Amino acid sequence: MHSNNNYNKKLKEFARELRSIKATKAERRIWKALLSKNQIGYRFLRQRPIDNFIVDFFCPELKLIIEIDGSSHNIKPEYDFFREEKLKKMGYKIKRFTEGDVLNNLDEVRSNLIYSIEAIKVSLLEERNIDS
Numbered sequence: 001m002h003s004n005n006n007y008n009k010k011l012k013e014f015a016r017e018l019r020s021i022k023a024t025k026a027e028r029r030i031w032k033a034l035l036s037k038n039q040i041g042y043r044f045l046r047q048r049p050i051d052n053f054i055v056d057f058f059c060p061e062l063k064l065i066i067e068i069d070g071s072s073h074n075i076k077p078e079y080d081f082f083r084e085e086k087l088k089k090m091g092y093k094i095k096r097f098t099e100g101d102v103l104n105n106l107d108e109v110r111s112n113l114i115y116s117i118e119a120i121k122v123s124l125l126e127e128r129n130i131d132s
Contacts, residue, residue, distance in 0.1 A: 004058055004086070005048075005050060005058070005063070006050045006051045006090060007048075007049060007050065008049040008050065008051060008052060009049070010049075011049035011052075011054055011062055012049060013050065015049050015054050016047075016048065023046075023047075024068065024070055024099065025099075025103065026068045026070065026102040026103050027056060027068050027098040027102075028058070029102055029103060029106065030066075030068060030102045030106075030109065031044075031046060031057070033110075034106075034109070034110055035057055035060070040110075040113065040114060040117065041117075042059045042061055042062060042064075042111075042117065043059065043060070043061065044057045044058065044066070045058045045059075045060070045119055046056065046058065049079060050065070050090075050092070051086070051087070051090065053082040053083055053086075053087065055067065055087070056068050057069075059061050060123070062093070062120050062121070063091055063092050064092070064093050064094075064095060064116075064117070064120060065092050065094045065095070066088060066094065066095050066096075067094060067095070067096045067097070068096075068097055068098075068099055068112070069096055069097070069098050069099065070098075070099040074080070093116075093120055094111065095112075095113065095116050097109050097112075097113075
């Protein structure tokens with residue numbers, strides 16, 4: 001069965017604008033250095049509408065969302081918590097990095113992300129073995 005991962009086409013134009021005009025320096029950097037063109041072995045999508053949210057990066061195969069937290073996240077922690085809890089309840093895994101880490105410690109971000117992906121792969125294999 002093919003899933004659209006709760007894609008919200010009503011947010012498509014806004015997501016497109018976020019990808020092109022409003023992308024932050026950190027979002028452009030992690031995209032170019034790690035997430036585009038299957039560089040770490042998985043396909044990621046930028047500014048993906050999921051339900052009523054637009055997530056920074058999304059890997060459909062792993063149901064992994066990557067969020068880059070900039071200064072705007074400091075003023076809305078309650079909303080971020082609500083949003084993250086709702087996405088987790090839908091079965092998504094969320095990995096957060098700060099803008100500073102992406103801009104200043106990209107090797108550490110890469111290592112952390114690869115470790116998280118490996119952990120998710122192990123978890124998915126275990127789930128499949130339990131189900132079969």
